[in-house]
Amino acid sequence: xxxxxxxxxxxxxxxxxxxxxxxxxxxxxxxxxxxxxxxxxxxxxxxxxxxxxxxxxxxxxxxxxxxxxxxxxxxxxxxxxxxxxxxxxxxxxxxxxxxxxxxxxxxxxxxxxxxxxxxxxxxxxxxxxxxxxxxxxxxxxxxxxxxxxxxxxxxxxxxxxxxxxxxxxxxxxxxxxxxxxxxxxxxxxxxxxxxxxxxxxxxxxxxxxxxxxxxxxxxxxxxxxxxxxxxxxxxxxxxxxxxxxxxxxxx
Amino acid sequence: xxxxxxxxxxxxxxxxxxxxxxxxxxxxxxxxxxxxxxxxxxxxxxxxxxxxxxxxxxxxxxxxxxxxxxxxxxx
Numbered sequence: 428x429x430x431x432x433x434x435x436x437x438x439x440x441x442x443x444x445x446x447x448x449x450x451x452x453x454x455x456x457x458x459x460x461x462x463x464x465x466x467x468x469x470x471x472x473x474x475x476x477x478x479x480x481x482x483x484x485x486x487x488x489x490x491x492x493x494x495x496x497x498x499x500x501x502x503x504x505x506x507x508x509x510x511x512x513x514x515x516x517x518x519x520x521x522x523x524x525x526x527x528x529x530x531x532x533x534x535x536x537x538x539x540x541x542x543x544x545x546x547x548x549x550x551x552x553x554x555x556x557x558x559x560x561x562x563x564x565x566x567x568x569x570x571x572x573x574x575x576x577x578x579x580x581x582x583x584x585x586x587x588x589x590x591x592x593x594x595x596x597x598x599x600x601x602x603x604x605x606x607x608x609x610x611x612x613x614x615x616x617x618x619x620x621x622x623x624x625x626x627x628x629x630x631x632x633x634x635x636x637x638x639x640x641x642x643x644x645x646x647x648x649x650x651x652x653x654x655x656x657x658x659x660x661x662x663x664x665x666x667x668x669x670x671x672x673x674x675x676x677x678x
Numbered sequence: 679x680x681x682x683x684x685x686x687x688x689x690x691x692x693x694x695x696x697x698x699x700x701x702x703x704x705x706x707x708x709x710x711x712x713x714x715x716x717x718x719x720x721x722x723x724x725x726x727x728x729x730x731x732x733x734x735x736x737x738x739x740x741x742x743x744x745x746x747x748x749x750x751x752x753x
Contacts, residue, residue: 517712634707
């Protein structure tokens with residue numbers, strides 16, 4: 428496949444277009460805005476030699492390519508979210524031309540409006556709960572057992588400590604989530620991230636997103652700090668604000 | 679030491695530069711797992727956006743295989 432397609436980054440409402448001046452898509456290509464009855468699709472030209480069906484299939488196997496595209500996509504979404512109520516699109520949505528973009532916006536208008544209503548004036552916060560690896564091992568005594576019975580007793584006690592630690596971690600994750608949820612308009616749990624992808628040694632037991640009123644983020648983070656202090660055995664990470672990716676799901 | 683690791687991109691809003699410090703895994707969590715799914719002209723011919731997930735799963739599998747080869751430890 429050859430020629431040019433239109434890559435969709437986001438659909439926005441009340442977009443302050445001037446604030447996007449200078450924003451670039453892939454390979455330095457400037458972004459464009461396709462208007463449709465009050466909604467603005469933020470797009471850029473892409474070469475179908477790179478984003479067409481066959482090259483895309485190959486490129487999605489290439490982590491360097493995926494990273495470059497994902498970061499560019501995210502950068503543009505971030506800019507749009509600062510200049511509008513913004514519903515981000517999933518990675519690599521490519522249309523043939525602007526007429527096709529408008530037709531897709533038309534076909535999903537009600538759903539898009541519902542999503543934009545839901546996220547208007549709100550931001551996404553990421554909250555993770557991590558358990559340090561080896562916490563249970565460190566809690567075990569180092570001394571040599573004095574007898575077979577002693578050995579079995581220690582083994583049983585170590586198993587109990589591990590269970591207690593994991594019970595406590597689960598309790599911590601549940602409480603952190605409850606506190607986050609109570610201070611948010613909506614929440615969504617994502618799959619915990621694999622340590623082999625994050626390069627971290629801790630085990631992630633909560634990876635959640637919260638949709639928080641833009642003016643309420645300090646209340647949200649303060650409440651989470653208090654919850655984290657109740658559970659010193661786990662690490663609580665709060666990151667944000669993000670564009671409302673996790674709440675821009677149609678339906 | 680506080681147990682809360684707070685990494686705010688901004689105290690008030692979404693700065694243009696805020697995206698730079700975010701990890702790739704965090705971005706892919708959202709760009710593949712969430713966001714508006716709109717069947718584009720290219721991806722629809724690939725039997726829908728699920729293909730992206732399938733491809734990425736393949737990718738993650740290959741990354742893990744690489745890590746194992748480089749001594750990151752078996753799963």
